Amino acid sequence: MPFNIYDFSTTTKAVDEFLKANMSPTWAFITELTIVGLVFLIFYAIVGLYLVYAERKVCAFMQNRVGPNRVGKWGLFQTIADLIKLLMKELITIKKADKLLYNVAPFIVIIASFMAIAAIPFAKGLHAVDFNIGVFYMMAVSSIGVVGILIAGWSSNSKYSLIGAMRSGAQVVSYELSVGLALVSVVIFSGSMQLSTIVESQANGWWIFKGHLPAIVAFFMFLIASTAEINRGPFDLAEAESELTAGFHTEYSGIKFAFFFLSEFMNMFIVASLAATVFLGGWMPLHIGNLEAFNRIMDFIPPIFWYFGKTIFVIYLIMWFKWTFPRLRIDQLLNLEWKYLLPINLVNTLLIAFLVLMGWYFK
Amino acid sequence: MALNVLMFYILSAVIVIFSVLTITSRRILRAAFYLLCVLVATAGFYFMVDYQFMAGVQLVLYAGGIVVLIIFSILLTSHISHKFAKPEAMRLVMGLIVGVSGFALSTIAILQFAFKETENAAIKVDMQAIGTQLLGTGKNGYALPFEVISVLLLAAMIGAIVVAKKGK
Numbered sequence: 087m088p089f090n091i092y093d094f095s096t097t098t099k100a101v102d103e104f105l106k107a108n109m110s111p112t113w114a115f116i117t118e119l120t121i122v123g124l125v126f127l128i129f130y131a132i133v134g135l136y137l138v139y140a141e142r143k144v145c146a147f148m149q150n151r152v153g154p155n156r157v158g159k160w161g162l163f164q165t166i167a168d169l170i171k172l173l174m175k176e177l178i179t180i181k182k183a184d185k186l187l188y189n190v191a192p193f194i195v196i197i198a199s200f201m202a203i204a205a206i207p208f209a210k211g212l213h214a215v216d217f218n219i220g221v222f223y224m225m226a227v228s229s230i231g232v233v234g235i236l237i238a239g240w241s242s243n244s245k246y247s248l249i250g251a252m253r254s255g256a257q258v259v260s261y262e263l264s265v266g267l268a269l270v271s272v273v274i275f276s277g278s279m280q281l282s283t284i285v286e287s288q289a290n291g292w293w294i295f296k297g298h299l300p301a302i303v304a305f306f307m308f309l310i311a312s313t314a315e316i317n318r319g320p321f322d323l324a325e326a327e328s329e330l331t332a333g334f335h336t337e338y339s340g341i342k343f344a345f346f347f348l349s350e351f352m353n354m355f356i357v358a359s360l361a362a363t364v365f366l367g368g369w370m371p372l373h374i375g376n377l378e379a380f381n382r383i384m385d386f387i388p389p390i391f392w393y394f395g396k397t398i399f400v401i402y403l404i405m406w407f408k409w410t411f412p413r414l415r416i417d418q419l420l421n422l423e424w425k426y427l428l429p430i431n432l433v434n435t436l437l438i439a440f441l442v443l444m445g446w447y448f449k
Numbered sequence: 450m451a452l453n454v455l456m457f458y459i460l461s462a463v464i465v466i467f468s469v470l471t472i473t474s475r476r477i478l479r480a481a482f483y484l485l486c487v488l489v490a491t492a493g494f495y496f497m498v499d500y501q502f503m504a505g506v507q508l509v510l511y512a513g514g515i516v517v518l519i520i521f522s523i524l525l526t527s528h529i530s531h532k533f534a535k536p537e538a539m540r541l542v543m544g545l546i547v548g549v550s551g552f553a554l555s556t557i558a559i560l561q562f563a564f565k566e567t568e569n570a571a572i573k574v575d576m577q578a579i580g581t582q583l584l585g586t587g588k589n590g591y592a593l594p595f596e597v598i599s600v601l602l603l604a605a606m607i608g609a610i611v612v613a614k615k616g617k
Contacts (some may be wrong), residue, residue: 112451112452115452116452182529182530183529184476184478184479184529186479187478187479187482190482217501217505218501218502218574218575218576219501219502219505219576222502222505222509223501223505225505225509226504226505226506226508226509226512226513227508229508229509229512229513229514229517230485230489230508230512230513232513232517233485233512233513233516233517233520236517236520236521236524237478237482237520239524240478240520240523240524240529241478241529243529248524251524252521252524252525255517255520255521255524259517259521262513277577278576279576
């Protein structure tokens with residue numbers, strides 16, 4: 087089987103041909119779907135678990151502690167042990183809850199993040215779906231996740247859950263606008279919503295460099311707004327533990343709680359990889375204009391390392407936010423969005439449209 | 450059976466079952482959740498016919514927008530223990546008559562139309578084509594309706610703010 091770390095399309099094509107040669111097209115298709123699903127499921131679990139580990143380590147680093155260090159070398163298996171513990175825990179059923187919705191809510195949240203992860207281009211030829219509306223698709227499916235949060239908060243029949251859900255709903259709905267506008271700026275630059283085309287358009291430089299100041303502004307707007315959209319600190323008042331115990335998932339236990347927890351971390355991963363893809367070039371190596379020798383050296387590093395390197399960098403930034411800034415109040419949060427971020431974003435988008443119209447950016 | 454036919458039946462079954470559940474449920478948030486399932490399955494249809502932009506719009510506007518608004522207003526106004534009373538028999542009968550006659554009417558209309566397989570190649574829906582047409586002023590351009598609707602929306606928004614601000 088051909089394997090080329092610089093271009094995965096040869097591998098996927100070989101698998102496709104092998105399956106088509108050995109079974110009917112229908113079964114080949116079903117097998118392919120199953121393989122892709124399983125790969126994503128395993129990827130999802132592993133990334134989720136190690137993001138939790140990374141969060142604890144980064145938090146410890148910020149607070150001058152050691153962090154998890156008992157299970158395995160450097161505590162590497164700590165989160166796996168936690169997962170096993172969570173799997174064994176009792177699933178508490180609440181007498182006066184709406185049982186159907188209470189049980190469905192974690193799945194809505196996790197399905198939304200699972201759908202979004204399908205569109206991420208990990209490396210050349212390594213993405214599950216490549217829609218021509220890639221960016222828009224990511225926005226669309228991630229907007230369903232909030233439904234799960236709202237339903238979870240309401241069906242638990244607990245005041246903490248309800249307040250947490252209300253806060254989270256107001257927050258996600260308002261910050262979605264800024265996330266969308268920040269993404270639109272790159273769509274204007276690259277002239278496409280297809281994620282693979284956006285990555286290709288950064289072959290001679292990433293948009294954050296090619297787009298001058300407006301692109302940098304858009305990048306920071308995206309970081310701030312998406313941190314709020316995924317309910318992470320300093321915008322984590324949906325689950326402000328000092329006031330609401332745990333917010334919308336207060337009443338959940340065991341693996342259902344783990345679903346919320348995992349999808350939260352995966353949403354962070356999705357946001358980070360979207361930022362890396364549209365602003366920092368995705369799997370595209372760092373290229374500077376026509377510096378042939380430099381570009382050649384950069385090409386030597388496989389795209390998948392570029393992709394994960396950039397994503398981990400953005401994830402680190404988001405974690406850094408969380409452990410540095412104090413939590414906002416709900417009125418401050420909404421003020422920040424409607425009075426500052428949204429106007430800045432609108433002006434910025436207009437400016438970018440003007441720049442592109444005049445051709446005043448690096449092509 | 451081809452896979453796309455199978456998928457069509459699965460999606461249709463989801464839409465039909467959850468539509469019925471939406472209107473028969475006695476709990477309001479459950480009804481909203483069933484409505485969400487219907488709308489997401491409809492987006493599935495758009496994905497099936499390769500009209501991804503429409504599917505995205507369906508998900509953003511209906512599943513992620515309108516359903517969220519509905520759920521939000523339920524959260525603000527209704528308590529979990531609240532259940533709708535069973536409708537009166539007379540109302541139930543009248544509703545059934547209206548529903549069945551509407552169903553019959555649309556079925557007759559659909560069956561009378563002779564659907565023919567088109568010979569034309571499938572059109573690839575290009576985002577740029579949609580964008581230029583939406584803001585085009587020439588033939589097939591939608592600039593004027595687009596602008597009129599945006600002014601209308603702006604007026605509605607300002608009106609909403611004024612109403613909400615009353616008394617402050």
